Amino acid sequence: MISVKNLNKSFNGNSVLNDISVTFETGKTNLIIGRSGSGKTVLLKSIVGLHTIDSGEIWYEDTLFNKLDFKNKKEIRSEIGMLFQGSALFDSLTVEQNVRFPLDMFTDKSPAEKNERVDFCLNRVNIINANKLFPSELSGGMKKRVAIARAISLNPKYLFCDEPNSGLDPITAILIDELIKELTEEYSMTTIVNTHDMNSVMEIGEKIIFISDGVKYWEGNKNEILISDCETLNDFVFANALAKKLRSKEK
């Protein structure tokens, strides 16, 4: 479980996150939704410690993460897997080397054990016969899946995904969403996903928080989101023409 309490973050005096408090539950796919520029990525990066927060608390179980030094943060980070918006695979390494990288860096497993783990992770995300390819030779969807394989290679307790299906076609996007949900349940991870894709929300949104202009407006699940009376949320949820039509029909 990850808890965020009264988190504030600003850049050069401009407030980006304002008094955010939320609890992300274990074994569930927790979604942070909002428009582009609403502060989703800053919130995610603040939670993992890539941004230093101005005030507030970030708890990983019973550990106050934002007060830890680099060495102690490292212990928590070894339990974190993260999928970046652009995949962030290492260009100079092959698919196989990318997935093996965390194992080389943080385990004392034998080469055979590492290879076995790499193959398992790649199979789990349905990457077959691509071990020797470089990231530049992969499609967008494959890159995301390899990045997920790298993120889960150390069996993380926490999985963070920053817009996992941005730039993907709807079918591949659903596959990625389903994969994230399956892995969350399989390994009982605390998963936090940043997205502004309503398909993802309806597909995997077990717990959802909505932020706009750095303020948390709403919290609930995928069933509650359609009947919310939060106007800012409704403007976001029913922004596209199809959703608007469906809603007016329902009314």
Place this chain on the structure above:
Amino acid sequence: MIKFLTQIGLYFLLLKKVFSKPEKPSVYYRQTMREFVYLGLYSIGIIAIISFFMGAVITLQTAYNTENPIYPTYLIGLGCRDSIILEFSSTVAALILAGKVGSNIASEIGTMRVTEQIDALEIMGVNSASYLILPKIIATLLFNPVLTLISIIVGIFGGWMAGTLSGVITSENFIYGIQYAFIPYYITYSMIKTVCFAFIITSVSAFQGYYVDGGSLEVGRASTKAVVFSSVLILLFNVILTQLLLS
């Protein structure tokens, strides 16, 4: 002025991160071997070509400026040798490497920054500065002296070829000249300069790349800055080291 001091401070803070204890020495060793190839071996070609022609030009220019019969012709060989050892193979070759290796380092690390690869390393708990920069520093500190030696040998060979083929000096006189009044300390001086310049090129270029903020445009700017700042520092330290080591 404050911005300049901030940059200096950031540079030394980065060096502190770079020289902290490696997480996994075996991984760093592999990475260092890779850098030997990319930053060292792949630079041999350009260094050899430039050294050959510079040696040739130094010989021809020395010959045309010492046409007076009171100067023995073997001085052409001596002039070529000392120019190459004292200045060309350490300083001019370092300026060339600042262009090739420096821009390579800044753009590689800068691209990793803007594509969140450095963030990915940090998330895993890897000291990204140390992992990315330390192997490059070790590789250039160890390999650049080899490049300097190659440059000296090829440069003198180029001088001999140009001198003998153009007929300004006989082969015997050139060889006598390059052996005449040889001071071994000049090689030590050249190596000390090479090692200092290698550190400047790698650390300054890595610093420019590591703190890139933005997109591809900024990566390009960082690459240019890396070459400019490394070159200026090389020239500055050339004066300082010459005063310290030869005065």
